[in-house]
Amino acid sequence: MGRTWSSMHDFEVFLHGGGMVEVDDDMPDEYRAAVFRFIELHANSELMGGLTERDWIPRTPGLRHKMAVLAKTQDEIGHGHLLYMVAADLGVKTRQEMLEDLFAGHSRFHNVFHYPARTWGDQVAICLLVDGAAVPSQKSVYKDCSYGPYKRILKRIIAEEGFHLRLGEERALRIAQGTDTQRAMFQQSIDDWWWPALRLFGPDSKPDDRLARWRLKSEKNEVMRAGWVQKFVPMLHSYGFTVPDPGLTHDPETDVWTCGPIDWGPLKKTMAMDGPDTARRIAEASAAWETTRWVRDALDAAPAGAVT
Amino acid sequence: MTPMTPGTAEFLLAFADDEHLMGQQHTEWIGIAPFLEEDMAFASIAQDELSHAALLYAIVTDKGQGGPPDDRAIDRLAFDRNADDYRSAQIVEVACTGWAHALVRHWLYDTAEELRWSLVARSELEPLRDTAARAAREERFHVRHADGLIDVLVRTPDSAGRLAGAVNDVLPLATGLFDPVAGEAEAVEAGVTSAPFDTLLPEWTDRVRARFPDIDIGAIAAPASAGRARRHEDFAALMARMNEVRSIDPTAIW
8 A cells, every 4th residue: 555645735845855756656646647648748759750650660771771661660559568567557547548649639749740751860869869869758757757667667768768879870970971862861961850859848947847846857948958959960060961950059269059049839739739741740659559349349348367 | 611602691681681670660569559568578679689780790790700790781781672582571571550460460470480590500600699598588578578469369259359360360371480591501511500491391380380270270370381472462661661761862861
């Protein structure tokens, strides 16, 4: 039997003291709902990320290269799988309910997966810029995460995302050293994915952010975003690519790059399930889910123990 | 006689092409399989098959000498040959867009593949012997995976009917796996493989009958042997998809 707290105040004192919440604890409803929404969003995003990448896997230019990208997307789906289990244990929705809400367009996923991967360059840009944003975001959650089951799963996810990011960096470098055709393709992908990836961090954190108070986040969005800009601007410049930000500035004293004004309109549209590829992505996922319903129905109808 | 003769290379290419295209077909299921565990299972099996293909192509490219794999040489064999030069069986070329067909193909192919590796387990060609030892371990899991699902799906009339329909469609193409391939006799003589693959066709057929006892296997006509020289009508689209990025710039390294 888990622990109980007599009030939200007592619970927050527990959190501020570094306490870790476990699934069988009698946590306040608001905390349970917030943790659930956070993990469900993460799980949905891992799965939708896999769906964004999947189209290009059969077209991967190289046999062993294909094994690497397949393993990468398998990891992403696997992260979704683990996260759905952690979320389901909170007792708010079952895994099936979460998936059906996602495929019905009733629950959210990260902004970047509302965009289409139009070229192979996009596939590599996702692996570089999006995974490059996901890693610091996830690390900031992991660092001081108050919900034990999520923190333990994040440790594995972050380790695997680190490999993905290296895969993205290696491939971007090969393209940078490649032909004019390759470089032109990748420049277009940077132009298309730079801003969506940057907006993944979200607007500046509010001073009274409840998720920070409850230790689901340990870093402000703007700090992580600035770190991402500082990492990728010099990298892409050194590869001979440009960054599509006319307001980008560089302080020669500190060698710090700062992005120009950010248009949050596209982020709002994706949050309203109205991104450039939202409808197609959800319709395809939903159609696949329906087409294979007979398999799940047959497994559900099997007597216990029949599935080996 | 050195085991690595031109006939042996032909024999290995047929095996590699099957593994390559089977793995390729499995990659299509990630993200749209019936449930998340299946997304991952098909992806995992696809990686194993692609890996077997890469190892087999590597034996051809380095003439069995071993050493670090030359990815560009492997890819030239895997992607750049003319359609007529492939030696794949039609079961790995056909597009299976329904999951029942994909599952049945997976079972039929892996049951045959498990037998196929057993023939080269004591090959005179050392890298092939090493690859066979690894593949045999993996294949047990592949067949078990398919068996676990089929065990349950045959119990429900709707799903059993879908599987039966898929067996009817896919089985005739699966028998083509046992068509003799160029170089096989030479490979047998050189000790690369212990016997022609079609000597195991009766064993495979027995396993198919045991797996699908309610289906009249004998009534499903196999087409005349194509000798692995004729490509399935889906092959051109498959190759176009595989080569879409490579064909953008043939000089590029990705």
